[in-house]
Amino acid sequence: MELAPNRLLPGDVLRAGSIGLRTRRLRAVLSALGIAIGIASMVGVLGISESSKADLLAQLDRLGTNLLTVTPGQSVFGEPATLPEVAPRMIGRIAAVEEVASVRTIAGASVRRTPYIPIEETNGIGVSATDTNLLATLNGTLEEGVFLNAATVRNPVVVLGSVAAERLGIAGVGAGLRLYISGRWFTVAGVLEELPLAPTIDRSALIGYPIAGELLGAGQDATSIHVRTDPGTLADVRGVLPRTSNPENPDELSVSRPSDVIEARAAAKSAYTSLFLGLGAIALLVGGVGIANVMVISVLERRSEIGLRRALGAGKRHISLQFLTESLLLATIGGVAGALIGTLITVGYAWSRGWSVAVPAYAPAGGLIAALLIGAVAGLYPAVRAARLSPTDALRSV
């Protein structure tokens, strides 16, 4: 008579593999939790860093990477150098330059709400003279009021950077709101939004060059010149800027690209990301060890079940398949839960920061694959052990 080979239908593999989870639910949940925490932290770290990077890059897009800033450096004798007064006008003659605006920090000037506040309390706010097109050059916007114009640069009128306004407690630009700048009253015309490309402006009170010279005795040479160029010729412009700004001493100045700072910040995120990813991987590994541990215990506890199944006609491979399936199921449950939790964490964090959510698809997918691999590795040894158990030993063990 023909001996039909024993076999386990695919649906029954799942059914047999899940019985251990169904009968010991708490244990299954706890061991899947280990994997879930590992995957969630990895997905969360990747999602959050990706979202923040996307936010920085979106900011860069908005601000443009075609801004260059010229600042005086040092003379050959190590003394602070100055830029020639005509430098902004010379730069403006370069064909590829779209906008030029200069800023002069006025040393020794102070800004206060009233004369009764001690002069030492500067709040870290400086006074700077500037041109009317500074805002256009920096792609900045006003939170309130108006910027300096051809008329107000000659009058005691001030526009505040975002941080300066906040520190001075300026909530709104009301009629007649004045500030006390170095012994003179200045009317507040406007407040700027944050300028990520020129953080020093955020902490400044801006007045016009003419009034600065007239009332505060400030020199007319710039301490920084912001240059907006045609993006295609940025490198060329950068090359000619030193000689154009200061033909006599082109070495006594430096040209920087403020957007580089933001790009560097985006890159720095990646360094942190690898660190936290490493921590997530360790959590995942610990989760895998947890599953292996639970599976080994499960095999010990279920010797009689293994014996019974062998008596009912299960081959060794059916037994190992059952325990491997159980381990894979545990890891999959943990992996799916972890990917979901990690995505939710990302969404929540991005929402709280006002970022758009960017979970890279490879994060949850990779997390699931990692979980399956961990499950397979963790389940392999217990599965082989279960299969090797001799049926008579297994049945005797009660």
Place this chain on the structure above:
Amino acid sequence: MSLLGSPAPADTTDRRNAYVLELRGVTKVYAGGVTALAGVDLAIAAGELVAIVGPSGSGKSTLLHVIGTLDRPTSGEVWIDGHSTAALDDQQLASLRAQAIGFVFQQFFLLDGMSALENVATALLYTGTRAGERRRLARELLERVGLGHRLHQLPHKLSGGERQRVAIARALLGRPAIVLADEPTGNLDTRTGAEILALLEELNRDGATILVITHEREVADACRRQVAVRDGRIEHDSAGEA
């Protein structure tokens, strides 16, 4: 309705005229030199109800394992349902158990977390039978052993006698050539034990070949044929007396 349902079309063997189990000169020596079986010859025909009786340590557990193909003999031949077990590898032995041997254990060995119906249906799990068909057959058999009202109970909610009925139904589900019952009444009180014995006799009348391993004289007396085992040998076989 016949206990075992209508015969499967593929199975044309007339078991009543053939030995379903045959042992020829079977010995079993364990590592360490303990001789558990010292040359056993035994033949059981289809439809028999046989008791293997002997005190503990007589070798009857080893005999059960060898007959059930859970263990291989050191020497000698074991034939089950026309297959020589020596020629089969581990995988084929498992296949043979799946289709030709049913087990009933003293400790029942029902799986927790599975209803009575699912426990019985598990008997056909490794034969590739579809789940729906397994459950249909299991339901029929559970009704036959008087547990039609307990189909969906979990094992721990069942009494000892009920558990053993579930186990017996499981052993019979695959219509095996032979059912091996290892101390089937060992964990039951006298009255329940008697009921289980009566059930086995009834199932045997309906055509099942049943081999009961026991150390209890009363259980052995309920069977038509008794084989007494002592020190790994068959001391007495009532088959020859009839």
